[in-house]
Amino acid sequence: MSVNGSAQDHDVEDRTLLVQYLREACALTGTKIGCDTSSCGACTVLVDGESVKSCTMLAAQADGAAITTIEGLANGDEWHPVQTAFHENHGLQCGYCTAGMVLATVSLLDEIPNPTEREVRLGLEGNLCRCTGYHNIVKSVLAAAETMQGAK
Amino acid sequence: MIPAAFDYVRAGSAAEAISLIGEHGEDAKFLAGGMSLLPLMKLRLATPSVLIDVGRVRDLSYVRDEGNHIAIGALTRHRDLETSALLGRECGLLRAVAAQVGDNQVRHRGTIGGSVAHGDPASDLPAALLALDAAFVLQGPSGTRSVPASEFFRGFLETAMTPDELLTEIQVHKRGAAAFAYEKFNRRAQDWAIVGAVAARVNGGTHVALVNMGSTPLRATAVETALAQGASAADAAREAAAGTEPPADLNASPEFRAHLAQVLVRRALEAI
Numbered sequence: 529m530s531v532n533g534s535a536q537d538h539d540v541e542d543r544t545l546l547v548q549y550l551r552e553a554c555a556l557t558g559t560k561i562g563c564d565t566s567s568c569g570a571c572t573v574l575v576d577g578e579s580v581k582s583c584t585m586l587a588a589q590a591d592g593a594a595i596t597t598i599e600g601l602a603n604g605d606e607w608h609p610v611q612t613a614f615h616e617n618h619g620l621q622c623g624y625c626t627a628g629m630v631l632a633t634v635s636l637l638d639e640i641p642n643p644t645e646r647e648v649r650l651g652l653e654g655n656l657c658r659c660t661g662y663h664n665i666v667k668s669v670l671a672a673a674e675t676m677q678g679a680k
Numbered sequence: 681m682i683p684a685a686f687d688y689v690r691a692g693s694a695a696e697a698i699s700l701i702g703e704h705g706e707d708a709k710f711l712a713g714g715m716s717l718l719p720l721m722k723l724r725l726a727t728p729s730v731l732i733d734v735g736r737v738r739d740l741s742y743v744r745d746e747g748n749h750i751a752i753g754a755l756t757r758h759r760d761l762e763t764s765a766l767l768g769r770e771c772g773l774l775r776a777v778a779a780q781v782g783d784n785q786v787r788h789r790g791t792i793g794g795s796v797a798h799g800d801p802a803s804d805l806p807a808a809l810l811a812l813d814a815a816f817v818l819q820g821p822s823g824t825r826s827v828p829a830s831e832f833f834r835g836f837l838e839t840a841m842t843p844d845e846l847l848t849e850i851q852v853h854k855r856g857a858a859a860f861a862y863e864k865f866n867r868r869a870q871d872w873a874i875v876g877a878v879a880a881r882v883n884g885g886t887h888v889a890l891v892n893m894g895s896t897p898l899r900a901t902a903v904e905t906a907l908a909q910g911a912s913a914a915d916a917a918r919e920a921a922a923g924t925e926p927p928a929d930l931n932a933s934p935e936f937r938a939h940l941a942q943v944l945v946r947r948a949l950e951a952i
Contacts (some may be wrong), residue, residue: 542688542731564681566719567870569785578759578788584718585789588688589711589735636784653869654783 529590531556532600540587546580547571549587550597558598558627562656569655572628573597579635581654598627601634609679610634610672619668621659629655633669642673683721690733694819697734697846702821704730706843711735712755712794715786716803740793740848743767752850754793758782758805761792771852773860773880777808780862783870793847796832799839799896801927802872804864806833807897809850811878811889817849824848833896858882859952863944864891867931874931877920877944879952886949893924893941903945917946 529536531554538553550556550573559582562570566584573582574596601608610633613619620626629652636643636651643651648669649662657665689704691697701708708730711717720726734740740755743764750770752761761767761778768775781787781795781804795805796816806829814829821844832840841847858881864873876891877900886907888900902919921938928934 541685543683543685545682548682564722566715566786569783572785575788579785580788581785584722585714586688586711586718586731586733588690589714589733632784635788639784650869651784654785 529587529592530594532595532597542586542588544587545583546573546575546585546587546590546595547582549590550582550595553587556597556599560624560627562624562628567656568625568628569632569652570625570628572631572655574631574635577635577638579632579654596631596634598630601630608634609675610637610669613668613672613675614665617664617668617671619661619665621657621661625655625657625659629657629665633672636669637673637676642677643669645670681722683718684724684727686721686728687730688733689730690736693737694734694740694846694848697732697737698819698821698844700732701844701846704732708732710797710846712791712797713757713789714794715782715790716794716798716800734846741791745770746851749851749853752792752852754796754847754849755791756793758787758790758792758795759784762787770854770856771812772857773808773812773855773862773878774805774852776860777804777862777878780804780864786870792850796850797839797841797847799833799837800872801833801836801894801896801898802892803897804862804873804876804891807876807889807891808862808878808880809852810897810899811880811882811887812852812855813882813887815851816847817851818845819848820845826851830899836895838896855880855882861948861951863948863951865940865944875926875937875940875944877941877948879945879948881952886952888920888945888948890920890924890941890945893921893926893937895925895927898924900941900945903949907949913949914946917942917949920945 560570562568709728740753742753860880878889902922906916920941926937
C-alpha cells in the first residue's frame with residue numbers, strides 16, 4: 529500500500545489492524561488508538577481520500593490503497609489549511625483526538641466544501657474529544673472551509 | 681484489542697467467494713466492510729478461523745433502475761446509498777436511513793449487504809427494508825434464490841441464509857415520492873438505536889417497522905392493523921409494543937423501550 533505517498537511493503541499477521549500496521553510496521557505514531565471499539569475516531573486516517581477508523585479495518589483490506597495519516601497531510605513545511613485552522617482557532621486542548629479530528633475534517637470538507645455549523649457537528653459525530661473542546665473544533669472546521677473556498 | 685488469529689483470503693468474484701467458503705467450511709466467514717464483524721472479532725465474540733474478504737468484488741456495488749424495482753448490489757456502501765440520486769427519486773426512505781447509520785467513517789466502509797446479512801435487530805437498514813417489502817437475492821453453490829425480507833430475519837443475528845450462501849443483491853420496489861419517516865432514539869450521535877421506528881406509505885397503506893424491539897427487526901403489525909381500520913396516528917401508536925419482547929441492556933429496560941416505541945411510532949406516523 530502507499531502511505532503518505534511512499535510505498536510500504538511488510539509481511540504482517542493476517543489479523544493485523546490497519547492502525548497497528550501504521551504505528552508498528554510503518555512507525556507512524558501520529559495515528560492514535562483511543563477507544564479501540566470504533567467509537568472515538570482518534571484512529572481516523574484517509575483511505576483513498578475518505579475517512580476511515582483504522583482500528584476497525586484490517587491492514588490486508590487496505591492492501592493496494594493510498595493511505596494518508598496526519599504525518600502526510602502537510603506539504604513540506606506548509607501546513608494543510610485544516611491544520612492551520614485548528615492552530616489558529618485553538619481547535620485542540622490535550623491533542624489526543626486532534627489527528628483524527630483533522631483527517632475527519634479533511635474528508636468532510638471534500639464531501640461538503642461549504643458546510644453549515646450543523647453539518648460540521650453531524651459530520652464529526654464519529655470523533656470524540658474528551659476535553660469537550662467541540663466549540664473551537666467546529667470553529668476551526670468552519671474557518672478551514674472558508675480558507676479552502678477562498679483558495680479555489 | 682486484537683482479533684483471535686485467522687487466515688485471510690480475498691475473493692475476486694461472488695463465485696470465487698462461494699467456492700472458497702465451500703472449501704473452508706463452517707468456521708469461515710465472509711468479510712464485507714467489516715463494520716459489524718471486526719468489532720465482534722476484536723471482542724472475541726466471533727472467532728472465525730478463515731475470513732473471506734469479498735470487499736473487492738466491485739461488480740456487487742451498484743444502485744440500478746430495473747424498471748419496476750431498484751436493484752442494489754450487496755457491497756454498496758452506506759455512503760453510496762445516502763448520495764444516490766436514483767434512491768432519492770424512487771426510494772427516499774432507504775437513502776435517509778442509510779445517512780443515519782453510524783458516522784461518516786462507518787458509512788465509508790459499511791455495506792448494505794453486510795448490515796442485512798449480519799441481521800442485528802439494532803441496525804437501521806434491516807428494519808427499513810422490512811417496511812419496504814424488500815427481497816434479498818442469495819447466491820449459493822447450487823444457484824440463486826430470492827427471499828422476502830419478511831422471511832429473512834429468523835432470530836438474534838440469525839437469518840435465512842445458509843453458511844455457504846452469499847447475499848448478492850437487495851431489491852426494493854420503486855416508491856416514487858411516497859412519504860416516509862425514520863425516528864431513531866439514542867444517547868450519543870453515532871450509536872446504535874436504543875429504539876427506532878420506520879413508517880412508510882406503501883401502496884395506499886402504511887407499513888411500520890421497529891428497530892431493537894426484539895431479537896429481529898420487526899413489523900409493528902398491530903399498529904398497521906389499527907391504521908387500516910381507521911385509527912388515528914396517536915391511537916395506532918399505542919399498539920407499537922404489542923406482541924414484542926424488547927431486550928434489556930445498560931441503555932434501557934424493556935418497559936422504557938416499549939414506551940419509546942410508542943412515542944417514536946407516533947412521531948413517525950405524524951410526519952408522513
